[in-house]
Amino acid sequence: MLSIYGDLHIHIGRAAGQAVKITASRQLELKSILYRDAPRKGLEMVGVVDAGTLPVSQELEVMLETGELQELRAGGFLARNGVLLIAACELESIEGVHWIIYLPGLENLREYQRFIRSRVHNMQLSTQRIRISSKELVNLSYILEGILCPAHAFTPHKGIYGSWTDSLKTAMGSDYRQLRVIELGLSADSDMAATIKETRAFAFLSNSDAHSADNIGREYNRFRLNNKNFQEFKYSLENIQGRRITANFGLDPRLGKYHRSYCLACSTISTEAPPVSQCHRCGSNRLVMGVYDRIAAIQDQEEPSHPAGRPPYYYRVPIKQLPGVGPKLYEKMLNYFENEITLMEGADQADIARIAGEKIAALIIKMRKGRLPIIPGGGGHYGKVQKNSD
Ligand SMILES: [Zn+2]
Ligand SMILES: [Zn+2]
Structure with missing residues (x-):
């Protein structure tokens, strides 16, 4: 197959x-x-x-x-x-x-x-x-x-x-x-x-x-x-x-642009426990409901239950959005690893380090394990990978 x-x-x-x-x-x-x-x-x-x-x-x-x-x-x-x-x-x-x-x-x-x-x-x-x-x-x-x-x-x-x-x-x-x-x-x-x-x-x-x-x-x-x-x-x-x-x-x-509720009155992305439908900072209820908040509001169980055979979900960040990866380095990595998915899913840490340096290699391995530190997004603004993540 x-x-x-x-x-x-x-x-x-x-x-x-x-x-x-x-x-x-x-x-x-x-x-x-x-x-x-x-x-x-x-x-x-x-x-x-x-x-x-x-x-x-x-x-x-x-x-x-x-x-x-x-x-x-x-x-x-x-x-x-x-x-x-x-x-x-x-x-x-x-x-x-x-x-x-x-x-x-x-x-x-x-x-x-x-x-x-x-x-x-x-x-x-x-x-x-x-x-x-x-x-x-x-x-x-x-x-x-x-x-x-x-x-x-x-x-x-x-x-x-x-x-x-x-x-x-x-x-x-x-x-x-x-x-x-x-x-x-x-x-x-x-x-x-x-x-x-x-x-x-x-x-x-x-x-x-x-x-x-x-x-x-x-x-x-x-x-x-x-x-x-x-x-x-x-x-x-x-x-x-x-x-x-x-x-x-x-x-x-958390990187998604509608992850948390967003207050249109004071432009704040909420950080309180979901579901947030009123702004904790200014009290306004003119909110763009976050996906996380919306799901918390309509869910009928707190823990996810998956049917047999539901595949795993892995967190990924496009290589270009990793801190420290500019267009030149990106091209260099693509040339070496053929395509981005091969780089993200399969490439050896030592090989990546040789092309892009230890720091980027460590970031990519961290990403594979889902351990990148993230600043959440909301209200149409994307979240970000935290710089200086060590
Ligand atoms: Zn579309
Ligand atoms: Zn659409």
Whole structure:
């Protein structure tokens, strides 16, 4: 079986000469994600969530014509360098929450576009609000043979648990049973999610939600698959015959920009025991609820309970964000270790020290063990790795 790394939530800034995601970097283009960014990071599977926009699907078709991509019979698109593209669409339902539909092929993508054409303002742009309910989305995804996944499920910004409901079971009714997977988002990890009992039914994805090339792979998953294609990806979410997600890798939730509650009145990130829904400093209740606080408010058990086979969740910090790593050193390390994931997961401490010095080597080993000291984030401000951490 194959063991590969994948990041299933990446945005496109520009395609076919047009802006696609306004908040995303213009350098973020389909071709460069597949042929430059994914290999540099060490990803063999990437999910591009703006595939339903007209410019991106146009570009996809051109790449199929030129042979830069090949559509696979079992779903998915294979680039010549072996990177598997999973085409996906992130959208906002009428409840104001974000969902991703992963789709197997071009025909399903066209069907998706035909369906949403009359329900959306602008087919050029991504993550548009669509006049469709979350329950209807379950149906749509079924018809398209897709996989439906709530995006960044716990964030106050458009996450299903973060901004819509305490319980998907209640909100979705019987359609809840059709859901197989949720995306944890940058500010949550498996243990936090698993204090909500109903999440036992789901596989957890840890993805980057990258709006720039640098952020691709800031979270990723390791998959065990028989082959690289859409069908195998789907099997891995359902643990079918040995296919599975074998590990989640993500930011320490404290690094996430919505980890703790944040007071809009006095700009303070809370430090008190969760859930914090009123500012301890100025008393205001104009708060952006933190993911940690939100989960503490809706959890139905204090200790996480995981189903058998739930993979471990490892804390990672992108190498570039480690104190002391500048662009030059980063390039030097990539040249030596081939890609960032090899460096993070496999490289020997002595080898790293030879290229980057003892200090950086020690930091990377500390990170692997999840022992980096962190200053928590909140209210849209990322947390940080503490400098002088020894
Ligand atoms: Zn989103
Ligand atoms: Zn997104």
